[in-house]
Amino acid sequence: MVLAEITGLFLSWLARLITGAQGHWKGCPPTSEQRIYFANHQSHFDWVLIWASLPGELRARTRPIAARDYWTSSPLKTWLTSAVFNAVYVSRTRATPDEDPLEPLVDTLQGGDSLVIFPEGTRSHKGAPQAFKAGLYHLSEQFPDVQLIPTWIDNVQRVMPKGEVVPVPILCTVTFGAPIRIEPGEDKRAFLERARAAVMALRPGGWKE
Amino acid sequence: MRWLKSLNSGEQVAFLFVVLFGALLLVSIVSVLWSLRDRPDDEQESWQARWARFRHELNMVWVGACLFWAAWVSGPVGATLLFAVFSFLAFREFITLLHTRRADHRGLIMAFFVILPLQYVLVGTRHFDLFSVLIPVYGFLAIPVASALADDPQRFLERNSKIQWGIMVCVYGLSHAPALLLLEFPKYEGRGAFLLFFLVAVVACGQIAQAVATSRFRAKPVARRISRSFTMKAWWIGAFAAALAGALLYWITPFKAGQAAIAAFVAAGCGSFGVFVMQALKRDAGINAWGNRSAITGAVGLLDRIAVMCFAAPVFFHSVRWYFRAGT
Numbered sequence: 001m002v003l004a005e006i007t008g009l010f011l012s013w014l015a016r017l018i019t020g021a022q023g024h025w026k027g028c029p030p031t032s033e034q035r036i037y038f039a040n041h042q043s044h045f046d047w048v049l050i051w052a053s054l055p056g057e058l059r060a061r062t063r064p065i066a067a068r069d070y071w072t073s074s075p076l077k078t079w080l081t082s083a084v085f086n087a088v089y090v091s092r093t094r095a096t097p098d099e100d101p102l103e104p105l106v107d108t109l110q111g112g113d114s115l116v117i118f119p120e121g122t123r124s125h126k127g128a129p130q131a132f133k134a135g136l137y138h139l140s141e142q143f144p145d146v147q148l149i150p151t152w153i154d155n156v157q158r159v160m161p162k163g164e165v166v167p168v169p170i171l172c173t174v175t176f177g178a179p180i181r182i183e184p185g186e187d188k189r190a191f192l193e194r195a196r197a198a199v200m201a202l203r204p205g206g207w208k209e
Numbered sequence: 210m211r212w213l214k215s216l217n218s219g220e221q222v223a224f225l226f227v228v229l230f231g232a233l234l235l236v237s238i239v240s241v242l243w244s245l246r247d248r249p250d251d252e253q254e255s256w257q258a259r260w261a262r263f264r265h266e267l268n269m270v271w272v273g274a275c276l277f278w279a280a281w282v283s284g285p286v287g288a289t290l291l292f293a294v295f296s297f298l299a300f301r302e303f304i305t306l307l308h309t310r311r312a313d314h315r316g317l318i319m320a321f322f323v324i325l326p327l328q329y330v331l332v333g334t335r336h337f338d339l340f341s342v343l344i345p346v347y348g349f350l351a352i353p354v355a356s357a358l359a360d361d362p363q364r365f366l367e368r369n370s371k372i373q374w375g376i377m378v379c380v381y382g383l384s385h386a387p388a389l390l391l392l393e394f395p396k397y398e399g400r401g402a403f404l405l406f407f408l409v410a411v412v413a414c415g416q417i418a419q420a421v422a423t424s425r426f427r428a429k430p431v432a433r434r435i436s437r438s439f440t441m442k443a444w445w446i447g448a449f450a451a452a453l454a455g456a457l458l459y460w461i462t463p464f465k466a467g468q469a470a471i472a473a474f475v476a477a478g479c480g481s482f483g484v485f486v487m488q489a490l491k492r493d494a495g496i497n498a499w500g501n502r503s504a505i506t507g508a509v510g511l512l513d514r515i516a517v518m519c520f521a522a523p524v525f526f527h528s529v530r531w532y533f534r535a536g537t
Contacts, residue, residue, distance in 0.1 A: 020301075161311045168317040169297065171305040 004083035008059070011084070015045075015052035019159055019172035023053030026202065027178030028149060030055050034114055036143075037062070037176070038136055039151035040129040040199055041118035043160050045167065046153050050116055051085070053174040060086075062114040065105065067092050088115070102135055109143050116151075119195070123162065129199060132192040140182055140191075147179040150195065152202035175202040222402045225461070226278055229406075233274055237267060269514065277409070281402045285391055289333035292387040295515065296325060300379035302512045306494045307371045312361030316352045316372060324348045325380050332388050340388065341527070344381040349373065378487075379512070382519035385526040392526070394463045394533060403461040404529075407469075408476055412521045414454040415477030416484075419447030435489045444481055451477030463533065476525040483520025487512070 015021045023030070039050060047064045054062060066087040072078045081087040088108050090101055100106075108115060117139075119132035140148055155172040180198050182191055240263065248256055280288040300321065309317065324344060331340040353369045389408060390401040428440040455473025459466040 155305070158309065161314055164314050166318050166322070168314060169301040169304070169321055171301060 004079075007080075008084050011048055012052035012059075015048045018167050018169045019045075019049060019156070021049050021052040022171070022173045024173055024175045026175055028147070028176060030058060030176075032058060032061070033147055034109070034112060034145075035062075035147045035149050035179075036109075036114065036136070036139060037116045037149045037151045038119050038132075038195065038199065039116065039153055039174075041120050041123050042153065042157040043123060043162070045156050045160050046118065047085070047116060049153055049156055049172055050151065050174055058114070061112075062116060063088050063108060064116050065090055065118075069093075102138055105135070105139060106142060109139065109146060115139075119192075129196060132196050134188060134192065136195060137182070137188045137191050144181065148181060148195070149179055150177040150198035150202060151175065152177070152199055154204055173204065175204070177202045222281065222400065225403065225406060226281070229274055230278075233271060237271075240264075240267065273409075277402075277406070280387070280390065285333050285335075285387075288387045288390050289329050292332075292383060293325065293329040295511070296329070296380045296383045297321070299383065299512045299515055299519075300325065300375055303375040303379050304372070307368075307375070309368060309372070310361060310363065312359035313356050313368055313372065315359060316356040316369070319355050320348070320352055320372060320376050320380075324351070324376065328380055328384050329387070332384050332391065335391055335393075337388065337392070337530070340384070344376060348376060352376070378516070378519045382523050383515060385522035386518060388526055389522065392530065400463075404463075407455070407458055407462050407473075408521065408525050409518070410458060411451040411455045411473035412477050412480045412517055415447040415451030415473075415481060416517060418450030419443045419481060422446040432485075432489075435492055436485060439485050439488070444478070447481055448474050448478040468532075472525065472529060475528060476521045479524040480517040480521030484517050486520075487516045 012021070037050065039046065051059055051062070051064070064081075064085055064087045066081045066085075066089055068089040068091050070077070071081045071087065072089065081089075088104050090104055091099070092101075105115060105117075117136065119136045120130045121133045122130075124130050136148070140146070152175045153172065154175070155170055158168070158170050159172060160167045177198055180195060186194075244260055276291060280291050283291070304317065328340065328343055331337075331343060352372055353365075356365070356369055356372075386405060386408075389405045392401055392404065394400075422443040423438050423440065426440075426442060428442040430437050430440055432439065452470040452474035456466045456470040458473075459469035462469050462472075464472060
């Protein structure tokens with residue numbers, strides 16, 4: 001357990017050394033309320049960056065989501081995701097047709113922890129995030145009291161482009177926006193589109209196409 | 210003065226720090242006492258703003274003095290490491306504001322993790338000959354080769370020249386500061402701290418005099434679109450103020466009074482021009498200050514503070530070394 005904590009501190013120190021990992025709390029203060037942070041996804045570094053920019057007290061109760069097949073494929077990956085980051089595992093493929101892929105996330109939220117999710121589902125490289133997957137909508141429907149915080153991670157694609165191993169030191173920022181919620185009568189598509197717009201609006205200097 | 214000369218170099222350096230911290234302490238105490246004075250209400254607001262700015266600047270001087278002391282106490286290794294960290298942070302700030310592409314990744318990794326450490330290793334081990342050509346000669350070729358191998362011709366010259374420029378300013382320029390600490394003069398061994406202190410003191414004097422001159426005298430800015438405040442008149446005043454300070458401080462250096470004044474004039478003048486050039490660069494990138502809060506980076510503005518040293522130190526180092534044929 002001690003080794004895991006030291007690794008965690010080391011990784012957040014490394015993230016700060018390389019990227020600055022500055023958290024800009026524009027729409028909400030960093031408090032211990034239960035939250036779902038949803039962010040654009042460009043690199044494996046994204047999670048570490050969000051984690052490093054959170055105040056130390058919030059880190060223990062804020063958990064990432066990891067794909068079970070990839071992140072449990074070796075002992076090191078398993079240890080990193082379970083012991084250091086306390087990740088929630090989800091399956092990308094359903095074992096049985098009735099299995100609900102969101103179930104582990106629901107359990108986590110019922111347990112009182114906060115989540116960080118990347119609703120695009122995969123890493124995008126085009127600048128603008130891809131369309132959001134429906135998971136965000138279902139979670140927010142089931143947990144209307146949990147705050148949904150749009151989050152924009154800037155510059156990280158320059159730090160470690162896909163396929164590279166060594167990160168280049170470039171300053172990155174993580175901007176947290178004002179919480180959003182499902183409006184009464186809002187349908188799934190409208191909500192997901194609005195959530196995506198809320199994330200993009202946080203880009204420093206506004207969104208430019 | 211005779212008593213000072215009778216001390217050995219270590220004691221003289223210790224004396225220098227006692228004087229430096231004593232003066233800072235005095236300024237801090239006096240300024241706090243002065244801030245307690247009663248003021249009419251209508252002046253409060255402007256006074257608060259000025260007081261906050263002054264305190265910020267004073268804190269920065271304190272931080273600088275403490276770092277200077279740390280650099281000296283920790284010896285060649287510590288000084289080199291300290292400035293290497295500064296170089297790293299400044300270069301990080303610089304690169305953040307450039308539009309590098311994916312193909313530059315390898316080149317940047319080489320700049321950050323090979324050339325930068327190597328440059329400081331050369332300083333720390335006093336290999337001054339290789340140290341002064343590593344980046345302009347070897348790095349000049351190595352970085353574009355790494356970039357070209359990535360097979361992306363788009364804006365190749367622009368991207369590479371920006372990286373070259375950044376590494377020259379943030380790494381090559383700044384690495385001359387610890388080099389001064391380690392430069393050996395005949396009959397001046399172990400007193401490199403005085404040389405660095407001399408450089409910092411005269412450059413700071415020049416900058417302050419220039420800032421005062423800019424706010425007091427109205428003159429036509431030479432390049433209005435780059436800087437509304439930079440005037441040649443203020444530049445001359447700054448450089449001459451530095452020369453005067455240099456002449457007054459000559460006794461801590463290996464120079465005679467005249468030589469000290471000329472060296473100070475050159476260093477401060479170059480530093481000031483360097484800041485002006487950085488201003489042009491910032492205009493090009495579309496920002497007001499490297500540490501501008503609203504800019505994408507949220508950088509701390511380190512580059513704003515050390516730019517003057519990045520340009521003054523190499524000129525000072527090489528002119529002194531050439532003139533005295535020191536450290537060869």
